[in-house]
């Protein structure tokens with residue numbers, strides 16, 4: 418955490434038609450951060466991620482990537498994206514190695530052949546996530562946790578500076594989820610990869626993150642974990658998501 422801003426929003430607003438989804442968002446992910454963005458279902462987390470990926474555009478405010486306006490930014494290979502994988506992985510007729518190799522295209526361009534150094538990056542990424550023994554297996558032959566790792570390896574193959582993960586832990590059992598957090602912690606601490614992870618899981622080990630942000634259309638908290646007790650987290654769990662509300666957070 419050296420103060421260099423990798424991802425930044427300044428006063429960002431976003432709406433779908435007349436529905437305001439994000440309001441006055443000012444947030445920065447700094448180099449070396451492990452920032453977890455939490456919020457109930459529908460609070461705008463994926464929308465915020467899609468804005469950082471340039472897939473949506475704010476109606477107001479500025480987005481900066483590595484200090485440059487997103488409008489001028491071209492180095493997309495510096496950002497590795499891991500989507501919610503269960504949907505993506507269903508029925509993928511590709512091996513681990515093949516899917517991870519597609520992670521190189523952001524760096525070398527889609528119409529280029531992979532060279533020796535590309536395959537080396539692919540092997541390194543597979544190794545980093547502990548899937549070397551399954552490199553030639555089909556994705557459909559993998560468990561949910563192993564698939565998750567394959568998609569992380571895919572994002573790592575482009576040797577990004579920052580990883581953005583959108584609820585990567587959904588659908589995993591407790592043990593697999595813990596292993597998964599350990600892997601992310603290792604990538605952050607040992608490989609120096611900056612991480613922005615989205616979650617609506619209030620039970621995650623937030624102490625592994627150095628920063629946490631709570632979103633519900635606007636940012637209700639950002640700072641070191643844990644979220645202050647007055648911002649009662651109970652309503653963030655999947656079970657109680659419906660009972661969570663902005664007014665309750667403001668009043669408690």
Ligand SMILES: Nc1ncnc2c1ncn2[C@@H]1O[C@H](COP(=O)(O)OP(=O)(O)OP(=O)(O)O)[C@@H](O)[C@H]1O
Pocket residue numbers: 433438456457458459460461462463464465617
């Ligand atoms: N393409 C779209 N058109 C209109 N409204 C949308 C669209 N995509 C999302 N929304 C709405 O925007 C709001 C925020 O959605 P978003 O997916 O960002 O929430 P989220 O916090 O990521 O939710 P979850 O935890 O369920 O994934 C929701 O009310 C959703 O219904």
